[in-house]
Amino acid sequence: MRLGKTLLRLIIGLIIVLFGTFKFCSSSEENPVTGEKQYVGLSAEEEISLGRQSTPKMIEQYQGLHPDSDDQRLVQEVGKKISTNSMASSSPYEFKFYLLADEETVNAFALPGGPIFITYALFKKLEDEDQLAGVLGHEIGHVISRHSAERMAKQGFTNSILTGVAVGSESGGATQTAAVAANLVNMKYGRGDELESDHIGVKIMLEAGYDPEALIGVMKILESSSGSSRLPEFQSTHPNPKNRIEKIKEAIEMYQ
Incomplete structure (x- = not known):
């Protein structure tokens, strides 16, 4: 009886994993701007809708919009210039740019579909x-x-793997190991995103008539702002700014 229950758990766990794998693999699309093959969980229309819905919450979270109209206008004008005079103009997204009032958090980020934010800090x-x-x-x-x-x-995809392991195994250790492995996979993927965006950022700057060397200066600012408490690169979502600088230099050489 016990063997039968164990076998049933294993079969159910395997089905969950296979279903998650099939769903992930069937989400493959070619990015119309970069030409890259990707596995995506949202359509472009869904990304735009999600970005619109989330924008007010992000603005509120960072203490609202900065009140200086000149600075706000500069962010919007520069954003419009680079988004309309570069490869970004061929994308389906609605780019909007916001200067947030937060003077403590050194940050910039984007929401799906086009909203882009930079803190005053x-x-x-x-x-x-x-x-x-x-x-x-x-x-x-x-x-x-x-x-x-x-x-x-x-x-x-990783959640389906974790669920399958949890259902198919009585071992808490096995489930915990799978969770740690999944987390590390996603962390590395996040750092890859940052490097890819640096690379694209260089191309966009050149296409819009800006000096891409300035992005190296931004990395030095981020490095000086990180303090001595930053995690080792492998345990951090973002690559070390020093290593990003080397990749940025490679991109500049490629496109100039």
Whole structure:
């Protein structure tokens, strides 16, 4: 009887894993902008809708929009220039740019579908318009590369693996090991996103008439802002800024 129950658990666990694998593999699409084959969990229309819905919450989370209209206008003008004069113009996304009021958190990020944000804490550290274009170009890179949709698809896949292991095994240790492995896979994938967006950011800057060397200056700003408490690169979602600089230099040589 016990053997029969164990076999049944294994079969159910295997079915869950196979279903998750099939669903993930069937989500393959070619990115219309980058030409890259991707596994994505959302359509472009769903990404745009999700970005629109999430924008007010993000603005609220970072203390609202910055009140300086000139700075706000600069962010919007630079964002529009690089999004309409580069490869980003051929994407289906609605790019909108926001300067957030948060003066403590050094950050910039993008939501699916086009909303792009930079905190005033980072904005005030930038030395010129080229560096601003570098930050925004990097974030555009995340959007057109569909990184959020990719991560959702991959998270769904890893969750199905974890569920299958949990159902098919009585061993808590096996489930925990699978969870750790899945987390490391997704962390590495996140760092790959950052490097890809740096690469695309360089191309976008050149196409829009900005100096891509400015992106190296942005990395030095991020490095000086990280402090001594940052995690080793392998345990961090983002690559070490020093290593990103080397990849940025390679991209500059490729496109110039």
